[in-house]
Amino acid sequence: MKRNNKNMIYTFLLSCLIATTSCNRDSYTPSPVDEDFKTSGDVTIYTTTGSRSMDFGKRFVDFSSKFNMSPNTITIDPNTKFQTMDGFGAAITGSTCYNLMQMSAEDRTKFLVETFSDKDGMGMSYIRIAIGCSDFSLSEYTCWDTPGKENFALQSEETQYVIPILKEILAINPDIKIMGSPWTPPKWMKVNNLTDLQPFDSWTDGQLNPQYYQDYGWYFVKWIQALKQEGIDIYSITVQNEPLNRQNSASMFMSWQEQQAFVKQSLGPQLKAANLDTKIYAFDHNYNYDDMEDQMDYPIKIYNDEEAAAFFAGAAYHNYGGNKAELLDIRNQRPDKELVFTETSIGEWNDGRNLATRLMEDMREVALGTVNNWCKGVIVWNLMLDTEKGPNRDGGCQTCYGAVDINKANYKGITRNSHYYIVGHLSSVVKPGATRIGASGYAASGLTYSAFQNTDGTYAVVLMNDSNDNRKITLADGTNHFSYDVPGKSVVSYRWAN
Known part of the structure; x- marks a missing residue:
């Protein structure tokens, strides 16, 4: 009887320890392969539940x-x-890079490998950076x-924070695509x-003086070339972040x-003259065009001038207003042009740290919603902020x-929020070119x-059970x-060879 009691107590204590460990959000190591399941198999499966009982758990x-x-x-x-995929990732803002640089080199490498390695991590494959400052610089x-x-x-x-982090990411994933966006000229x-x-x-509001169209086009070219000299290739750019937003910290209407006019007269020809094949995306703002009647169908109106349209690969969208159905509408109007989703955020207003919700x-709405409406890429906002929502x-x-979010007290403990998982579930099994x-x-x-x-013939499925x-x-x-x-309230990613 005593022996049975000891066994029961031991089992109880062990179960408590396991439960406590699984709920510790100060770890940024993905859940190990579940011990009760196979360690290899025909199909690789990743699972995340809203309750965090499975935290990107890997099974076969x-x-x-x-x-x-x-x-x-x-x-x-x-x-x-349908469409060919370019990739999935997050914005590497000045604030993100500052936080990453406060970590120990060992912890930072561990996190970046978990995030960007195609072999040992989620394999995020598309990131966005600011041309100059952003509102998180x-x-x-x-x-x-x-x-x-x-x-x-x-x-x-750039020289102290952004470029060093980009070089570390490129060392882990040399094929990562990088998009640049200006918040202001x-x-x-x-x-x-x-x-x-x-x-x-x-820095806030204002408009671009047509007198400086040529100078501003030169600025884009020079910035792309300056990054290339650092070993950083820019795959794509948008012309202006949120061009209908006059209130942002660093902005321009x-x-x-x-x-x-700017792209037709300056930016497009100057990129071509410099032999740069960097893609140009129009718009880069909300589905509802901030309810400005004369700006509805913004990219379509640009494309109506075929000379200008020839310089644009497609259009980019955010989801701070309107509905993702706008993507399908734009696709139906111009099926020859690409779509990418370039920004969404979580925060206090939408219970952003409540993974269950x-x-x-x-x-x-974001990951599967944009992909199923023809987006070639999905990029969320800041990869990393601190626990005080900064800098x-x-x-x-x-x-x-x-x-x-990284603990500002010690720059060690990391809480992974929904945006990390939704991008990771795509990037882990859906590779560039898929x-x-x-x-x-x-x-x-x-x-x-x-x-x-x-492209290697493998199949991938990303599924949510709400x-x-x-x-x-x-x-x-x-x-x-x-x-x-x-499981209920979960996201599951699968990959297998046919």
Whole structure:
């Protein structure tokens, strides 16, 4: 009897220890392969639950040798092809880089490998950086704050924080794609409006003086070349972050008419003359065009001038207003142009640290929602902020959380939020160059999914179960099939060879 009591006490204490460990958010090591499951198999599976009972847990299952009779079968169709994927990731802002640089080199490397390594981590593959400052920079600046081309230079925020972090990321994932976006041009290029054309000495608001179109086009080219000299290739740019937002810390208003003229007359030809194949994306703002009637269908109006349209790869969108259905509308109007999703944030206003709530909504609306509406890439906002939501600046967001938040007291403990998981679940199994393919069959309330074929022939499926019930779901590719118990309120990613 005494022996049985000891065994019961031991079992109880061990279960408490396991539960405590699994809930410790000061660790940024992904959940190990579950000991109760296989350590290898035909299919690799990653699972995250809103309760964090499974924290990007890695499991394996084998193909079934039995005849498939399951009514809960999703069958993928590689003959039905949609867009080719560029990648998934987060913004590497000045604030993010500052926080990363406060970590010990060992901890920083561990986190960056977990995030960007295709072999040993999530394999995030597309990041966004600011051309000059953003609203999450340590100060407001551009790389050309004094007129005269001899005064162009990368600034201390870039040389001390952003570039060193980019080089560390590239050492881990040399193929990562980088997008650049300006929040503001140099202030000396701004005017109050296009009628008065009076100098506008402010980082916030203003418009680009047409007199400086050629200079501003040169600025983009010079910035891309300066980064290239550091070993950093810029895959794509947007012309202006949130061009309809006059209030941001570092901002500028740029109508579709202005963006069309600037790219047609200056930016496009200058990139071409410099033999730069950097993609240009239009717009880079909200689905609802901030309810400005004359700016509705912003990219479509730009494309209506075919000479200007030839310089644009496509358009970029944020989700701070409107509905993701706008993506499909734009795609239907111009199926020859690409779509990318470039920014979304979490914060105090949407219960951003509540994974149980945010994981489901962000997966549905952002990750799968944009991909299933033709986006080639998905990029969320700050990769890392500290636990005081910074560093931030007056005039910028004071209530934002990062994809992860690092403990400001010691720059060690990390809390991973929904945006980290939603991007990671895509990037872990869907690799750059993958094609989104057809998938059909089992449908149920709260079930959303997307299927892909990677360039190596492997299949990938990313699926969310926004019900409270566990669901045994079978995936079939025409040759093989397998089943997996998908927990309630979870996201699951699968990858297998055909």
